[in-house]
Each structure stands twice: as C-alpha cells, then as structure tokens.
Amino acid sequence: MKITVNVDCTPEEARAFLGLPDVQPLQSAVMQQMQDRVMSSLNAMxxxxxxxxxxxxxxxxxxxxxxxxxxxxxxxxxxxxxxx
Incomplete structure (x- = not known):
C-alpha cells in the first residue's frame, strides 16, 4: 500500500508548522557583514x-x-x- 500526501505551503509556513526558528534576520545580518568585508578587501586588490x-x-x-x-x-x- 502506498500513500502520497501533498502539502501546498510556503517555506515560511512549513517552518512555523514544524516549529523551526525564523533565521531570515540572522541570514540578512551575516550577508551584510560578508558584503562589507568583500567591499573593504577590494582596496587590497x-x-x-x-x-x-x-x-x-x-x-x-x-x-x-x-x-x-x-x-x-x-x-x-x-x-x-x-x-x-
């Protein structure tokens, strides 16, 4: 017997349903720091x-x-x- 369940939801809805934390603010902060470091190192190029x-x-x-x-x-x- 094979049962298939299709769930139609966004990644944000899936994270909230599974109880996972929202890491979007952390990801944005890390990406901003990486961008700042890359831009500052361009002077050394x-x-x-x-x-x-x-x-x-x-x-x-x-x-x-x-x-x-x-x-x-x-x-x-x-x-x-x-x-x-």
Missing part, C-alpha cells in the same frame, strides 16, 4: 599590494629559486663548473 603580499622578499626569492633549480641539473653551469 591593486597589483602593487598583491605583489607585495605574494612575494615579500621581491626578486630575492626568484633568484634563490633559480639557483636551486639550476643546481639540480648537471652541466647547467652550477655544479659541473665547480668540479672542473
């Missing part, structure tokens, strides 16, 4: 600030990475020149 954040040591990091990378290849001028 200019290229100079991003570069300073991503590469705090500037080109020194790049030079260290290059030295490490080239030292891993024999005959690349790094390790093999020292042996000769």
């Amino acid at each position: 200019d290229p100079e600030t991003l570069l300073k954040t991503w590469a705090p040591l500037g080109l020194q990091n790049l030079e260290q990475i290059q030295k490490f990378f080239f030292s891993q290849f024999p005959g690349a001028g790094g390790a093999s020149d020292k042996k000769k």
Whole structure:
C-alpha cells in the first residue's frame, strides 16, 4: 500500500508548522557583514599590494629559486663548473 500526501505551503509556513526558528534576520545580518568585508578587501586588490603580499622578499626569492633549480641539473653551469 502506498500513500502520497501533498502539502501546498510556503517555506515560511512549513517552518512555523514544524516549529523551526525564523533565521531570515540572522541570514540578512551575516550577508551584510560578508558584503562589507568583500567591499573593504577590494582596496587590497591593486597589483602593487598583491605583489607585495605574494612575494615579500621581491626578486630575492626568484633568484634563490633559480639557483636551486639550476643546481639540480648537471652541466647547467652550477655544479659541473665547480668540479672542473
């Protein structure tokens, strides 16, 4: 035996019927705070600030990475020149 019950109501009516709290004011407040944070962080999106954040040591990091990378290849001028 199969019984189907269709209930036609809005989400607000279903929440009230089931005794669930209305979270709309809380959701609105949280969304407003998120929007404020996103808008305030847009100032930090200019290229100079991003570069300073991503590469705090500037080109020194790049030079260290290059030295490490080239030292891993024999005959690349790094390790093999020292042996000769």
